[in-house]
Amino acid sequence: MTAPNSDHEVFLITDVNPDELFENVGMLGRGSFGKVYKGQRQDTQEIFAVKVILLEDESHSARTVEELKEEIAIMKHCKSEFVAEFIEAYDANDSLYIVMELFEPGSVYDLGNMCKHFKFTEELIRDLCAQTLLGLEFLHSKGIIHRDIKSGNILLTLQGQAKLCDFGVSAVQGKRTDPRKTVIGTPYWMAPEIIQETGYDYKIDVWSLGITILEMAEGDPPFSKINPWRALFIIEMRPAPKFAKPKLYSEAMNEFLSLCVTKNPKERMTAGELLEHEFVKDRVNIIDSANPRGASELVKETVDEHIEEIETFRASVPFIEDDSDDETVKSIKGITAVFRANKTEIIMKREEVEKELGSLLIDETDSGTGSLGVDISEMEVGVAQLKQQFKTDMAALTKAYSRRKTALSSAREKINSES
Incomplete structure (x- = not known):
């Protein structure tokens, strides 16, 4: 140890x-x-x-x-x-x-993924935003940048509270004017200034809140269907994301989202400033003075309605109490280690990578990450090998399918001509 x-x-x-x-x-x-x-x-x-x-x-x-x-x-x-x-x-x-x-109900992510046909309404998203902003305002007042805001890190209580968790990648800001440069977070929720390594502050959490709004409204964060390293390049280069169907939401909600995902951090609002926005202001006052403090009646009603479904889902997931000698679990752990880089934190500074790997960086044309230094670990090499094997297998499968389709088509033509 x-x-x-x-x-x-x-x-x-x-x-x-x-x-x-x-x-x-x-x-x-x-x-x-x-x-x-x-x-x-x-x-x-x-x-x-x-x-x-x-x-x-x-x-x-x-x-x-x-x-x-x-x-x-x-x-x-x-x-x-x-x-x-x-x-x-x-x-x-x-x-x-x-x-x-x-937290019996689990996270906001659990609510959206463990319950069949569940949809986040604008009113529910509004209350969850108000609660999250109050949490961010508290953390930022203590000099703490969360750095990994997403639906999976917002936990729900039976009383209707929403609380921030998972401070494994958080940072304590020594000075408000001292921008940090560590590349860290979960790729799809990551603010552009982190990727650019130009220095960042508390406002990266506001960007991530904006991405979380999109995650709740549309089921996934932007670019989630593509490779996370490629997504980093797209986040940096493309305009700020917005709702796929803006007309489904109020003008206030559309504006609130745009303020969260303003690409220039100097122009992006702080958590405290957003608490005064019309989209959440009235709910902030009610939630902040609720009993218990931070509780939302709407969140509580939603939890009450779905808690049984969440517990049933959890009960259906098998767990092995002692997995130390279980070969299947060992294999799963190995796969988890290989893919961990594709789903969690990017935690290496470019300077550290250059020192450890002799200035070896992923080439922009291969990864789409540009100048972003990434730790080329055995884990990532394993991912690359698996991806290549997957591509090879898919190419072979596609060719086999094409040959079979051609053969079937020829057979049908022959049958038709003989009939």
Whole structure:
């Protein structure tokens, strides 16, 4: 296990075994970082979300472990009704346990993807925007840039609150005028100034909120059907995205979106300024003074209507409690590692890549990322190999299909001529 940073050690409990303190009363999910389950604390009977990350897993680098500890450090200082509540963290059993407030409905993404035929109405998007902006205003006031705003990182409560989570790629801004340059985030939601590496500030979260509006309204973020590296190039080069069918939404909503995704960050509004926009202003005042604070009646009604469907969906997903020796799970983890670069963070500075790889950058004509330096890891090489194999297989399949189609056509013509 990697030695923790001394600044983070104070947040980690090391003299308690969380496996004895929390009873697993139901799985919530599994990802490349580990598993998340409902943990009932034995002494108080309270139920929390417990995220378990195996630190000795080969897929977790020293960088990843430090990022997780940095996430804990940030969450520890974020006490707000608009941010997921951090309870405590444990370093035990060669694992990191992060205990968080439990969100039974899951995320905004879950709502849209676990419920059949679900559609986000303009009114629901408006309330979720108001709640997210209040969360961003809080984070930015604390000098924190979230850097990964998307529907999957907005969690819902049974009371109708929406709270920001996942601070694994967040940054603490030393000075408001000191632009950061680390290329990080999830590609499709990434602001142009991050890709250009010209420096950025809190306004990148506003851009990502705009992309999240499009994600809710249209089911996916812009360019999600193409390779993420190619998408980065398109985000940088093309005009700001807008609704595919603007007339489906009010003038206020269309304007609000355009203000979020203004390409020039100097002209883009801050979260605080957007709170005063007519699209959300009235709802902001109501939500901010609600009981509990941050709750939306519409969000609560939506959650109440769909919570059973969400729980049924989760129950249908199989989980393996102990997967340490399971060959199938090992294979899945290997595939997850290969594709991780295609679906999550770009976390290397160009300077770091140049130093480690001898100024090796992806060529613009191959990747479409231009001058963006990318870590050419074994993971990405694996992705390239898989893509090439896929192209080869598809080409062969297409030729076989074409030959069969031609043969069938010839057979039909022969039958017709003989009849």
